[in-house]
Amino acid sequence: MKMNFRKTTLTLAFLGLMTVLASAQEAAGAVKHEKTLMDLFREGGWVMYPITICSVAMIWFIVDGVIRTSAGKLYPVDHVHQLRELFKRGDYVGAYAFAKTAGSPVADVVRAGVAFTPDGKTMTEEAILSEITRIQAELKGRSSYLSVIGVCTPMIGLTGTVTGMMKAFEKLGSSGVGDPSKLAEAIGEVLVATASGLFIAIPAFMSYYLLANRINKGIHDITEIATGLFRAFPYDEVAGRKVGDEEIYAGKPDWNAAAADQPQA
Numbered sequence: 001m002k003m004n005f006r007k008t009t010l011t012l013a014f015l016g017l018m019t020v021l022a023s024a025q026e027a028a029g030a031v032k033h034e035k036t037l038m039d040l041f042r043e044g045g046w047v048m049y050p051i052t053i054c055s056v057a058m059i060w061f062i063v064d065g066v067i068r069t070s071a072g073k074l075y076p077v078d079h080v081h082q083l084r085e086l087f088k089r090g091d092y093v094g095a096y097a098f099a100k101t102a103g104s105p106v107a108d109v110v111r112a113g114v115a116f117t118p119d120g121k122t123m124t125e126e127a128i129l130s131e132i133t134r135i136q137a138e139l140k141g142r143s144s145y146l147s148v149i150g151v152c153t154p155m156i157g158l159t160g161t162v163t164g165m166m167k168a169f170e171k172l173g174s175s176g177v178g179d180p181s182k183l184a185e186a187i188g189e190v191l192v193a194t195a196s197g198l199f200i201a202i203p204a205f206m207s208y209y210l211l212a213n214r215i216n217k218g219i220h221d222i223t224e225i226a227t228g229l230f231r232a233f234p235y236d237e238v239a240g241r242k243v244g245d246e247e248i249y250a251g252k253p254d255w256n257a258a259a260a261d262q263p264q265a
Contacts, residue, residue: 047160047193054153055200058146062207065143069214075106075222083110087229092117096244105135105218109226115244121235128226136219143211150204157197164190 067073079102086095092114099111112131116123167190 047156047163048196050156051153051193051196051200054149054156058149058200058204058207061142061145061149062203062211065139065146065207065211066214068139068142069211069218071218071221074104074218075225076104079104079107080225083107083229090234092238092243100244106222106225108135109222110229111244113226113230115246117233117235117238117243118241120239121233124230124233124235128230132219132223132226135222136215139215139218140212143208143215146204146208146211150201150208153197153200153204154194155197157194160193161190164193 082098082102083095083106086092086098096111096114099107099114109128109131113124113128116127
């Protein structure tokens with residue numbers, strides 16, 4: 001009895017082990033092979049190449065925009081401090097020379113304003129506003145490429161999807177329905193292009209609007225700094241003097257030269 005019980009127990013244990021191994025093999029066979037990024041890249045087709053280029057360009061414009069709109073680039077603390085000290089001493093020639101070589105947007109704004117101070121308050125304010133507008137247009141012009149990428153990448157992905165669907169249905173028309181799973185697989189593959197385009201477009205648009213807010217804040221801060229420097233500027237005392245080395249193109253009228261250019265009767 002004991003021997004039979006042992007044999008029965010060993011047999012049941014062996015059968016249970018074989019059942020577990022069979023179940024494990026079935027589960028392993030049922031697990032689908034996960035696709036890598038390279039597999040998805042190949043499935044997306046030719047449109048993945050321009051989408052990849054757009055993704056690299058998007059990262060470059062985001063990093064470049066964040067750096068250019070930072071406070072350290074727009075109005076460095078040492079530049080603002082030096083300009084304020086020169087204005088307190090009334091050394092406007094020195095302020096112009098420093099601003100010309102500083103190379104920051106706030107220094108460019110101050111340089112433009114100081115150069116026009118001999119022409120009065122109105123001309124100075126117009127020069128400051130013109131320089132601020134130029135800086136703002138330059139920053140927004142660079143960040144606008146993110147908007148272009150956000151618009152173009154979904155269209156590129158959609159183009160790849162349409163061409164891929166055309167090929168899939170062409171195979172279907174030539175070989176018949178056959179196995180519907182192959183058609184579903186082909187459709188799933190071509191949709192990779194559209195998904196990739198959206199994957200690039202969404203962060204591009206988000207970054208574009210975030211950079212626009214950073215640009216507006218930076219321009220507002222530069223305007224406040226320039227307004228504070230020129231708040232009590234002595235325009236009357238510098239009127240008629242040459243503060244900077246900006247070239248003046250409008251000279252005194254030469255009526256004799258104008259008369260000489262007229263044809264003789």
